[in-house]
Amino acid sequence: xxxxxxxxxxxxxxxxxxxxxxxxxxxxxxxxxxxxxxxxxxxxxxxxxxxxxxxxxxxxxxxxxxxxxxxxxxxxxxxxxxxxxxxxxxxxxxxxxxxxxxxxxxxxxxxxxxxxxxxxxxxxxxxxxxxxxxxxxxxxxxxxxxxxxxxxxxxxxxxxxxxxxxxxxxxxxxxxxxxxxxxxxxxxxxxxxxxxxxxxxxxxxxxxxxxxxxxxxxxxxxxxx
Amino acid sequence: xxxxxxxxxxxxxxxxxxxxxxxxxxxxxxxxxxxxxxxxxxxxxxxxxxxxxxxxxxxxxxxxxxxxxxxxxxxxxxxxxxxxxxxxxxxxxxxxxxxxxxxxxxxxxxxxxxxxxxxxxxxxxxxxxxxxxxxxxxxxxxxxxxxxxxxxxxxxxxxxxxxxxxxxxxxxxxxxxxxxxxxxxxxxxxxxxxxxxxxxxxxxxxxxxxxxxxxxxxxxxxxxxxxxxxxxxxxxxxxxxxxxxxxxxxxxxxxxxxxxxxxxxxxxxxxxxxxxxxx
Amino acid sequence: xxxxxxxxxxxxxxxxxxxxxxxxxxxxxxxxxxxxxxxxxxxxxxxxxxxxxxxxxxxxxxxxxxxxxxxxxxxxxxxxxxxxxxxxxxxxxxxxxxxxxxxxxxxxxxxxxxxxxxxxxxxxxxxxxxxxxxxxxxxxxxxxxxxxxxxxxxxxxxxxxxxxxxxxxxxxxxxxxxxxxxxxxxxxxxxxxxxxxxxxxxxxxxxxxxxxxxxxxxxxxxxxxxxxxxxxxxxxxxxxxxxxxxxxxxxxxxxxxxxxxxxxxxxxxxxxxxxxxxxxxxxxxxxxxxxxxxx
Numbered sequence: 001x002x003x004x005x006x007x008x009x010x011x012x013x014x015x016x017x018x019x020x021x022x023x024x025x026x027x028x029x030x031x032x033x034x035x036x037x038x039x040x041x042x043x044x045x046x047x048x049x050x051x052x053x054x055x056x057x058x059x060x061x062x063x064x065x066x067x068x069x070x071x072x073x074x075x076x077x078x079x080x081x082x083x084x085x086x087x088x089x090x091x092x093x094x095x096x097x098x099x100x101x102x103x104x105x106x107x108x109x110x111x112x113x114x115x116x117x118x119x120x121x122x123x124x125x126x127x128x129x130x131x132x133x134x135x136x137x138x139x140x141x142x143x144x145x146x147x148x149x150x151x152x153x154x155x156x157x158x159x160x161x162x163x164x165x166x167x168x169x170x171x172x173x174x175x176x177x178x179x180x181x182x183x184x185x186x187x188x189x190x191x192x193x194x195x196x197x198x199x200x201x202x203x204x205x206x207x208x209x210x211x212x213x214x215x216x217x218x219x220x221x222x223x224x225x
Numbered sequence: 226x227x228x229x230x231x232x233x234x235x236x237x238x239x240x241x242x243x244x245x246x247x248x249x250x251x252x253x254x255x256x257x258x259x260x261x262x263x264x265x266x267x268x269x270x271x272x273x274x275x276x277x278x279x280x281x282x283x284x285x286x287x288x289x290x291x292x293x294x295x296x297x298x299x300x301x302x303x304x305x306x307x308x309x310x311x312x313x314x315x316x317x318x319x320x321x322x323x324x325x326x327x328x329x330x331x332x333x334x335x336x337x338x339x340x341x342x343x344x345x346x347x348x349x350x351x352x353x354x355x356x357x358x359x360x361x362x363x364x365x366x367x368x369x370x371x372x373x374x375x376x377x378x379x380x381x382x383x384x385x386x387x388x389x390x391x392x393x394x395x396x397x398x399x400x401x402x403x404x405x406x407x408x409x410x411x412x413x414x415x416x417x418x419x420x421x422x423x424x425x426x427x428x429x430x431x432x433x434x435x436x437x438x439x440x441x442x443x444x445x446x447x448x449x450x451x452x453x454x455x456x457x458x459x460x461x462x463x464x465x466x467x468x469x470x471x472x473x474x475x476x477x478x479x480x481x482x483x484x485x486x487x488x489x490x491x492x493x494x495x496x497x498x499x500x501x502x503x504x
Numbered sequence: 505x506x507x508x509x510x511x512x513x514x515x516x517x518x519x520x521x522x523x524x525x526x527x528x529x530x531x532x533x534x535x536x537x538x539x540x541x542x543x544x545x546x547x548x549x550x551x552x553x554x555x556x557x558x559x560x561x562x563x564x565x566x567x568x569x570x571x572x573x574x575x576x577x578x579x580x581x582x583x584x585x586x587x588x589x590x591x592x593x594x595x596x597x598x599x600x601x602x603x604x605x606x607x608x609x610x611x612x613x614x615x616x617x618x619x620x621x622x623x624x625x626x627x628x629x630x631x632x633x634x635x636x637x638x639x640x641x642x643x644x645x646x647x648x649x650x651x652x653x654x655x656x657x658x659x660x661x662x663x664x665x666x667x668x669x670x671x672x673x674x675x676x677x678x679x680x681x682x683x684x685x686x687x688x689x690x691x692x693x694x695x696x697x698x699x700x701x702x703x704x705x706x707x708x709x710x711x712x713x714x715x716x717x718x719x720x721x722x723x724x725x726x727x728x729x730x731x732x733x734x735x736x737x738x739x740x741x742x743x744x745x746x747x748x749x750x751x752x753x754x755x756x757x758x759x760x761x762x763x764x765x766x767x768x769x770x771x772x773x774x775x776x777x778x779x780x781x782x783x784x785x786x787x788x789x790x791x792x793x794x795x796x797x798x799x
Contacts, residue, residue: 021417022546022553035365038358042370045354048609048644049321055643055673070691077675106376107330115326119677120290123323126679127291127705131476133712135244136237139483140715141736143491153488157481163428163451165258166474183263192435195728198744199408199436200774202726205745206613208767211563217759218616237716291679291705322677355611404704405727429705429729 007216013037014214056081084114158182229497232490240483247479248472256471265438266455269423269445273306273397280396281313281389285410286328287320292403292427297331298453298466299425300401304335305462307399313385314347315395317371319356319406325349325375344383351375356406360413364392398422407434415442425452562769567762576761583722583740584753587698590720591628594695600635601625602694602719604685604710606701607678610644613748614726618701619648620751621724625698626656630665638671639688641681646673682706686713699723699738700747703730711737724750 020034060074068074087110090103101108144150161167162182171178212218262270276282284303288296307314316332318324328349336347343349350371353359362370367390368380380386388394398420400410407424414420421444424434428449437443447456450473453466570576594601603625605618622638629636638653640646649671657666674684686709689697697714699707699721707723707730714721715737723734724742734741742750745767752760784791 018556022549024543024546035362035369038355038362039369041358042353042355042362045358045609048642049354051643052673052676055646056676059673105326107333112326115290115323116330119322120293123289123291123677123679124293126683126709127294130705130708131248132241132244133708135476135480135483136240137708137712137715137733137736138480139235139240139487142484142487144488145491153484157484160477160481163449164474164477165260165451165454165470166256167477168261169258179261187432188435188439191432192439195433195436196439198728198731199433201771202728202744202748204767204770204774205726205748207559208563208763209613209617209748211560212760212763213616217567217763218620289678405702405729427705433728 003219007219011214011216014210018214053081053085084111084119087111155186159186229490229493232486233494235490243479243483244476247475251472251475255468256474257467258471258474260451260454260458260467260470262455262459263452265435265446265448266452266459267445268438269425269447270306270456270459272421272423272444273303273399274310276310276312276397279311279313281315281385281394282307283395283398284314284316285398285400285402285406286316286318286324286331287400287402287404287406288318288323288327289320289403290323290327293323293327294465294469295427295450295453296401296403296425297327298450298457298464298469299447300327300331301335301464302453302456302460302462302466303399303401303425304332305338306460308335308339308341308346309460312396313389315350315385315389316347317350317359318352319359320404321352321354325351329375344378345385348380348383348385349375356409357413360409361417364414364418367391392418392420395420400424401426403427403430405430407437411437411442423447425456428452558773559766559770563763563766566766566769567759570758570762570765573758576765578749578753578761578764581742581746581749581753583724583742583746584750586720586722586740587625587754588628590696590698590722591625591632591634593720594629595632595634597695599693599695600637601629601696601698602637602639602685602689602692602714603698604639604701605645605649606699606703606725607641607681607706608702609642610648612702614702615645617748617751619645619652621698621700621747621754622649623652623656624751624754626653626670627660630657630660630662633662633665635667636670637688637692637694639674639681639685640671641674641676641678643673646671678704678706682709685710689713689717689719693717694719697721697738699725699734700742700750701725702727703734708733708737714738 016034016037057078060077063074064071064078087103088105092100092103095103102110105111138156142149142153142156144153158171159182161171162179168179171182175181209218273282284300284307286300288300304314314332316328318328328351332347332349333343336343341347350367351374353370359370367386371380373379374383392414398410398414400407400422402424403426407426407430410422410424415422422442423445424437424443425447426434426449428451431446431448431452434443434446434448438446447453450466450469454470457463457466566576591601603622605622606612606615608615610616610619626636636653638649640649650668653670654663654666657663674688675681689710690713694714694717697710697719699710700723703710703723703725704727707725711721711723711734721738722740722742723738724747725731725734726744726747728744731741731743748767749764752764
């Protein structure tokens with residue numbers, strides 16, 4: 001039952017969604033049922049955040065309690081989670097009027113302050129590191145080892161030039177219509193056809209995988225290998 | 226040879242230092258270059274221009290806070306463009322962290338410049354989990370997926386949402402994203418419900434979207450900071466993207482120079498090894 | 505075995521069919537109260553229905569052939585052949601293997617593919633007694649990952665070696681996850697990094713840090729925009745559907761191989777349709793065939 005019931009549920013709900021795709025939306029039974037399923041999926045997704053909050057607290061608390069190496073960071077994580085969550089969830093009616101704007105998630109609240117002045121700069125800093133990493137990766141990996149690698153590095157260099165105004169100005173010095181040629185033949189030509197191939201291939205792979213899940217052949221989502 | 230050793234064992238910290246210098250110089254000595262409009266951006270601008278004035282447009286903030294440097298200028302310029310046309314704007318996001326807060330802040334800031342009233346001219350629906358459910362569910366009923374807006378106000382209390390019930394009342398979808406959600410917007414909303422849409426994405430994502438533009442599923446693409454700068458120029462609202470593109474220009478040149486340097490070292494090393502093998 | 509398969513398949517299809525019939529014919533009040541719809545089926549989507557049915561039949565036929573023992577050829581995928589070599593390297597060096605099943609939720613196909621590969625990799629690490637580290641971004645992925653790894657260790661007969669902390673929930677935010685995993689790589693210096701699943705901007709952050717600590721790296725993603733970064737920074741890269749094929753390739757399970765072959769046939773059909781369509785369009789021929797590809 002533990003294995004069979006999830007398989008039956010997966011099959012039925014999957015079939016409903018597939019069939020509803022081919023049924024006229026004015027045909028209310030399947031249309032309403034599929035809409036209900038979508039709402040349920042959204043609600044279940046919300047519960048997963050609760051699960052996440054419990055998980056992160058439990059995992060980090062355990063590491064802190066047992067004083068594992070780096071336990072200080074675990075403590076900071078727990079403090080950070082509650083520091084943002086509690087003000088966001090605090091009912092505004094429990095605070096005096098002068099302080100009501102501090103609760104909730106609106107502009108000017110404690111949550112918003114932490115998001116704007118802590119979370120956002122930290123995320124952007126990590127993202128900005130990519131600029132440095134791309135430079136080292138390009139220096140190390142873009143070597144003309146073979147004809148394909150040479151083609152790759154020449155194309156990459158041309159597209160990098162095309163993508164910025166300074167580079168575009170340089171390309172126009174060589175030939176006035178060169179940026180447009182690059183756009184037409186490289187980006188909207190070779191690039192587009194290759195991307196289409198990858199998208200179609202990946203979509204077929206995903207469709208096969210979905211069919212396997214629907215028919216109960218693939219059970220990894222249940223934790224079965 | 227010393228140069229071969231230097232190039233092949235170049236410490237990555239020197240590369241980091243060079244990138245840092247390339248970013249600092251344009252900040253200290255601002256540069257400006259002529260920004261030519263690419264067909265994809267022009268197509269996006271024309272598509273938004275062709276949206277009837279005073280119609281309702283769905284603007285998505287499917288973005289994480291880390292890529293705000295590229296995506297926020299796009300969203301701001303889109304809002305300027307739409308409010309200037311007197312369009313009503315409904316915003317939503319499929320990203321839990323960042324999306325609702327950024328949408329709230331940016332939309333209110335730009336709306337204030339055009340005297341737009343919340344609930345009448347624009348609404349922020351916020352975030353709901355499971356984006357597939359959201360994208361499909363909005364086609365049947367926006368209110369069943371979003372009973373309230375981002376602040377918890379019932380949609381029935383917002384005048385704009387009295388007339389906007391499903392995708393049918395939305396004239397155009399302007400997607401601002403920094404992740405693969407654009408694929409889902411195209412495959413679920415455009416393919417199944419035929420909604421016209423365009424996408425403003427980070428430069429890493431832009432090459433993939435040419436496939437959707439080629440098939441007519443997207444009416445235009447803004448790709449990265451250059452796309453944002455071009456759009457700012459077209460809408461006559463120069464902003465952060467126009468400033469940032471000059472920094473990006475110098476870094477691109479540096480990376481090309483580093484590629485050249487790396488290959489120089491590679492060829493010199495290979496030649497030295499061949500000489501050694503020949504004796 | 506064939507009888508069991510057919511019986512199971514028929515049971516499932518019948519269950520589904522009966523469900524649909526029940527939903528459609530057992531009329532709730534709301535249907536009676538409504539006007540008759542313009543048409544029950546969306547005739548504008550007949551082309552999609554034909555494609556879905558054809559695709560499903562093809563996959564099921566090949567799955568059946570695979571179960572019957574027919575040899576099905578799959579080309580060599582270097583990245584997957586290197587997995588065992590990578591784990592062996594880690595064992596020799598006495599260092600752990602780091603596996604990341606992507607940064608999406610469990611309901612994403614790429615994550616399920618990643619978890620599926622995790623099961624195979626965990627079996628190999630269990631056999632070699634190599635430590636395995638699996639940082640995950642979502643709690644549902646944590647739960648699925650823990651079950652899969654535990655089962656892999658049990659199947660390898662090494663249940664005692666299984667460590668509950670193998671699969672670790674690290675962070676919900678993308679960049680926080682990347683920062684945490686980078687820290688893990690710098691401290692624990694894994695000998696092999698395997699990235700299989702959906703990755704975004706953090707792909708280069710992870711791969712470049714892994715490269716800096718000297719790990720052998722195998723990556724696989726169906727996100728075309730991240731493939732270039734993995735190619736630049738990893739030793740082996742699986743592109744697009746090779747990620748979905750990995751599970752079948754590593755396990756050689758007939759059911760999975762059959763699905764893979766069916767998918768390949770579908771690809772051939774699409775290629776043939778594209779070529780025929782191009783030729784017809786070039787000569788300005790308008791037929792039913794070309795109209796089937798219009799929305």
